[in-house]
Amino acid sequence: MAAATAARSVRRSATRLASSDVATFRSWLDGVDAVLLDCDGVIWRGTTPIPGALAAIDALRAAGKRVVFVSNNSTKSRATYVGKLKRVCGIESTVDDVMSSAFAAASLLASKKLAPAEGHDQVGVFVVGESGLHEELRAQGFRTIGQDEGGGKPFDFAGFDVASLDGGVRAVVQGFDTEFSYNKLALAASYIRYARAEYVATNTDETFPAHGFVVPGGGSMVAALRTGCGVEPEVAGKPSPRLMDLIAAHIGVPASRCAMVGDRLNTDIRFGNSTGAQTALVLTGVTTAAQAEASKGPERPDIVLDSIADVTALLAAASE
Amino acid sequence: MAAATAARSVRRSATRLASSDVATFRSWLDGVDAVLLDCDGVIWRGTTPIPGALAAIDALRAAGKRVVFVSNNSTKSRATYVGKLKRVCGIESTVDDVMSSAFAAASLLASKKLAPAEGHDQVGVFVVGESGLHEELRAQGFRTIGQDEGGGKPFDFAGFDVASLDGGVRAVVQGFDTEFSYNKLALAASYIRYARAEYVATNTDETFPAHGFVVPGGGSMVAALRTGCGVEPEVAGKPSPRLMDLIAAHIGVPASRCAMVGDRLNTDIRFGNSTGAQTALVLTGVTTAAQAEASKGPERPDIVLDSIADVTALLAAASE
Numbered sequence: 001m002a003a004a005t006a007a008r009s010v011r012r013s014a015t016r017l018a019s020s021d022v023a024t025f026r027s028w029l030d031g032v033d034a035v036l037l038d039c040d041g042v043i044w045r046g047t048t049p050i051p052g053a054l055a056a057i058d059a060l061r062a063a064g065k066r067v068v069f070v071s072n073n074s075t076k077s078r079a080t081y082v083g084k085l086k087r088v089c090g091i092e093s094t095v096d097d098v099m100s101s102a103f104a105a106a107s108l109l110a111s112k113k114l115a116p117a118e119g120h121d122q123v124g125v126f127v128v129g130e131s132g133l134h135e136e137l138r139a140q141g142f143r144t145i146g147q148d149e150g151g152g153k154p155f156d157f158a159g160f161d162v163a164s165l166d167g168g169v170r171a172v173v174q175g176f177d178t179e180f181s182y183n184k185l186a187l188a189a190s191y192i193r194y195a196r197a198e199y200v201a202t203n204t205d206e207t208f209p210a211h212g213f214v215v216p217g218g219g220s221m222v223a224a225l226r227t228g229c230g231v232e233p234e235v236a237g238k239p240s241p242r243l244m245d246l247i248a249a250h251i252g253v254p255a256s257r258c259a260m261v262g263d264r265l266n267t268d269i270r271f272g273n274s275t276g277a278q279t280a281l282v283l284t285g286v287t288t289a290a291q292a293e294a295s296k297g298p299e300r301p302d303i304v305l306d307s308i309a310d311v312t313a314l315l316a317a318a319s320e
Numbered sequence: 321m322a323a324a325t326a327a328r329s330v331r332r333s334a335t336r337l338a339s340s341d342v343a344t345f346r347s348w349l350d351g352v353d354a355v356l357l358d359c360d361g362v363i364w365r366g367t368t369p370i371p372g373a374l375a376a377i378d379a380l381r382a383a384g385k386r387v388v389f390v391s392n393n394s395t396k397s398r399a400t401y402v403g404k405l406k407r408v409c410g411i412e413s414t415v416d417d418v419m420s421s422a423f424a425a426a427s428l429l430a431s432k433k434l435a436p437a438e439g440h441d442q443v444g445v446f447v448v449g450e451s452g453l454h455e456e457l458r459a460q461g462f463r464t465i466g467q468d469e470g471g472g473k474p475f476d477f478a479g480f481d482v483a484s485l486d487g488g489v490r491a492v493v494q495g496f497d498t499e500f501s502y503n504k505l506a507l508a509a510s511y512i513r514y515a516r517a518e519y520v521a522t523n524t525d526e527t528f529p530a531h532g533f534v535v536p537g538g539g540s541m542v543a544a545l546r547t548g549c550g551v552e553p554e555v556a557g558k559p560s561p562r563l564m565d566l567i568a569a570h571i572g573v574p575a576s577r578c579a580m581v582g583d584r585l586n587t588d589i590r591f592g593n594s595t596g597a598q599t600a601l602v603l604t605g606v607t608t609a610a611q612a613e614a615s616k617g618p619e620r621p622d623i624v625l626d627s628i629a630d631v632t633a634l635l636a637a638a639s640e
Contacts (some may be wrong), residue, residue, distance in 0.1 A: 152472020155498060155535070162533050178475060182500040186535045189527075193534060206547050207509075213482050214513060215475070215506045216548025224544035227526050228536025 022317040028278055028303050029318075034066040034253040036099075036277070038238075039081075040073060041263030041285020042308055046211060049089045050284050052309025057091055059312045063319070066251055067097065070260070072237040072267060074102040074175025074202035074218060076132040077139075099247050101202035101237030102129070102136040105173050107246055108236040109200055110140045117168045124168035126191045128184050128225065129175035133202065137173060145169065146187070150179025155186045162194045169195055174225055174233065175202035176218035189229035199229070203237035205267060209286055238262075239271035261308065263287055265299040273298045282308050342637040348598055348623050349638075354386040354573040356419075356597070358558075359401075360393060361583030361605020362628055366531060369409045370604050372629025377411055379632045383639070386571055387417065390580070392557040392587060394422040394495025394522035394538060396452040397459075419567050421522035421557030422449070425493050426456040427566055428556040429520055437488045444488035446511045448504050448545065449495035453522065457493060465489065466507070470499025475506045482514045489515055494545055494553065495522035496538035505541075509549035519549070523557035525587060529606055558582075559591035581628065583607055585619040593618045602628050 037043060043053040060067050069081065076084065078095040085091040085098075114123045122143040127134055134144045145166055165187075172188045191197040204219035226232055237243055244255045259278035262268020263285020272279035281292050281301035292304045305311070357363060363373040380387050389401065396404065398415040405411040405418075434443045442463040447454055454464045465486055485507075492508045511517040524539035546552055557563055564575045579598035582588020583605020592599035601612050601621035612624045625631070 150472070152470070152499075152501075157498075157530055157535075160531070160533065178477075178502045179472075180502040180505070181472075182498045182536075182541075185500070185540065189536050189540075190533065206550065210477055211480070213480065213510065215477075216502075216509050216544065220505065220509075220544045220548030221502075223547040224536065224540045227543040228540030230526065 022314060024303065025314040026318040028280070029063075029065075029259060029315075031257060032065065032259045032278055033257040034068055034251055034259070035060050036068045036070045036247065036258055036260045036272075037308070038260075038262035038264070038268050038285075039069055039071040040208065042261060042282055043069075043085075043091070044088050045209065045284070047088055050308060052307065052312060054090045056308045056311040057089075059315045063315055066253065068099055068247060068251060069093065069097055070099045070238065070243070070247065072101045072203035072205050072218075074100065074105065074133050074237070075130040076100060076102070077135040078103050079135075080132055096250070099243070099250070100132070100136070101243075102133040102175060104240075104243050104246055105133065105175065105200050105202045105236035106136040106140040106142070108234060108242060109137070109142065109171055109173060109198065112198065114170045114198070117170060120168035122168070123170050124166055126166070126169050126172045126188055126197065127174075128180065128188050128221065129173065129177050129202070130179075133173065133175045142171075143168065146184065149184045149187055150177070150181050153181070153183050155183040160186075160190075162190065165191060165195050167195075169197055171198040171200060172225075173200045173202070174218070174222055177221060180221045180224075185224055185228055188225055192225075192229040192231050199225075199231050199233040201233035201235050203267070204235055205264070207286070214286070238267040239274060241271075241275050243271065244275035244277070261305075265291065265295050265301070269295070269301045270298050273300070278302055280305055282306070284308070342634060344623065345634040346638040348600070349383075349385075349579065349635075351577060352385065352579045352598055353577040354388055354571055354579070355380050356388050356390045356567065356578055356580045356592075357628070358580075358582035358584070358588050358605075359389055359391040360528065362581060362602050363389075363405075363411070364408050365529065365604070367408055370628060372627065372632060374410045376628045376631040377409075379635045383635055386573065388419055388567060388571060389413065389417060390419045390558065390563070390567065392421045392523035392525050392538075394420065394425065394453050394557070395450040396420060396422070397455040398423050399455075400452055416570070419563070419570070420452070420456070421563075422453040422456040422495060424560075424563050424566055425453065425495065425520050425522045425556035426460040426462070428554060428562060429457070429462065429491055429493060429518070430460045432518065434490045434518070437490060440488035442488070443490050444486055445491045445493050446486070446489050446508055446517065447493050447495075448500065448508050448541065449493065449497050449522070450499075453493065453495045462491075463488065466504065469504050469507055470497070470501050473501070473503050475503040480506075480510075482510065485511060485515050487515075489517055491518040491520060492545075493520045493522070494538070494542055497541060500541045500544075505544055505548055508545055512545075512549040512551050519545075519551050519553040521553035521555050523587070524555055525584070527606070534606075558584075558587040559594060561591075561595050563591065564595035564597070581625075585611065585615050585621070589615070589621045590618050593620070598622055600625055602626070604628070
């Protein structure tokens with residue numbers, strides 16, 4: 001309880017830690033059993049590692065903290081993430097250490113326990129997304145379609161018939177998709193509107209940084225579909241509290257004993273704060289120090305670090 | 321003034337006219353010099369004429385009303401519209417009788433009097449839209465690009481450089497685009513974010529009816545871009561009051577002496593009501609009688625007609 005009180009007082013001032021702020025850091029991490037780390041902007045940017053990320057994760061693990069990688073990137077399967085963590089940062093992990101929004105979306109859909117449509121063995125899913133999202137859905141027993149609808153394929157206005165929709169599809173799952181097109185948009189909207197398909201989005205990140213510039217994120221494409229079909233999606237990734245329930249069940253640690261570390265106020269920090277976790281913002285991603293200072297309410301982090309690399313020295317000092 | 325008072329009283333009750341409601345219709349049309357007609361859902365559906373549309377327009381013209389076709393469809397040039405009016409409905413018109421959202425967007429952009437970028441002869445426009453939008457922009461002196469960015473062309477994440485953007489582009493204009501893709505979305509967002517391009521949308525219609533089903537409209541794609549770039553567009557088409565200023569200047573009739581007839585509450589009726597025009601809803605498009613009954617405030621039409629065809633008999637009765 002002392003730790004929680006301290007965290008709240010820090011939250012109000014959102015102190016930017018120097019390495020001397022050991023007591024503040026210690027009170028923030030005290031009572032935390034698991035550290036949930038966003039990936040892009042925290043441990044890497046694209047395919048470039050954030051310097052010191054591996055050492056920080058080793059230090060957290062050495063301090064007895066369970067480290068979980070929590071990413072809104074929906075394009076990769078968890079298995080692919082394990083490979084990328086090793087390749088980019090040298091981090092060892094298993095799929096149980098990875099919670100991606102693609103896995104979260106598949107898990108959310110599985111939790112609905114939809115029955116296959118009559119005459120079908122599996123629940124069909126129309127996917128607006130990339131291969132990692134297909135993989136995670138298939139791993140949880142869904143039949144996925146939609147992968148052939150991009151690549152410049154035109155929507156068939158003249159030939160389209162509602163009756164021609166795949167009768168086995170009971171859900172649309174949408175994530176980031178570089179093959180997003182009007183054809184995919186119109187088909188997804190038709191499944192939701194006419195086949196009453198459930199609508200699940202992996203995440204609603206408006207943008208993400210790529211090689212020194214910012215591009216539209218999956219949330220921009222979700223905006224198109226929800227506008228085009230008139231239905232709000234259920235969101236599986238950050239900042240949805242559903243994701244914390246999934247993580248807590250998977251690792252056996254309640255949210256109140258988790259700390260969320262991320263670079264985005266409206267996903268990572270909102271996610272942690274709204275679920276009762278501790279929160280830390282790092283300045284190696286999309287948020288500037290000035291934006292962190294100006295943050296308010298559920299988007300105000302408990303603490304701000306220049307980089308995840310600061311954790312190594314802070315932990316060392318705290319254990320002296 | 322008497323007519324205006326009568327119209328307001330009808331607006332509050334939104335009477336659905338039978339052909340006996342001649343007095344109500346007469347007071348609605350009294351003092352109106354121009355009738356602005358939406359096209360899709362009013363005089364045709366797709367390429368099928370609404371029965372009686374030609375006769376109704378002939379009757380309005382015979383009664384001395386200027387008829388203007390006001391469409392949010394951004395895919396056709398005004399010249400193409402003149403051809404379609406003749407081909408589908410047998411209606412004679414000139415380009416001066418047509419106010420499309422593509423023309424409105426080009427006019428809105430022209431009104432900004434942007435200077436060409438240094439080293440360029442023309443103001444460049446990145447277009448997310450179809451050929452009619454390109455044509456209207458070129459007709460007003462703009463150089464347009466973007467027509468080669470659809471068709472399945474991938475966005476070049478690895479090779480993209482902000483410096484590689486066309487230095488002459490000073491605006492992004494977005495309309496309905498069946499070749500809408502992530503590549504177009506990312507390029508348009510980059511022009512707005514990094515080249516500080518003006519952002520104009522032809523319209524924000526969420527959906528439109530096509531061959532018996534509803535598909536996402538240009539507004540769904542505008543939702544994607546404004547989410548992805550964080551900038552709100554200036555909207556040129558209905559319900560933007562800018563469009564009424566453009567129409568009034570073009571035909572020399574003030575909004576207070578115009579009547580807007582359409583099938584959509586949140587575009588046509590809002591447009592007319594918010595600019596001080598008379599409004600009539602027809603039930604041959606996307607709005608049901610129940611939705612018309614439930615309409616409120618700026619989306620409540622003065623009167624409701626089953627079809628534009630009713631105008632012929634009502635005018636005949638009113639002149640008896």
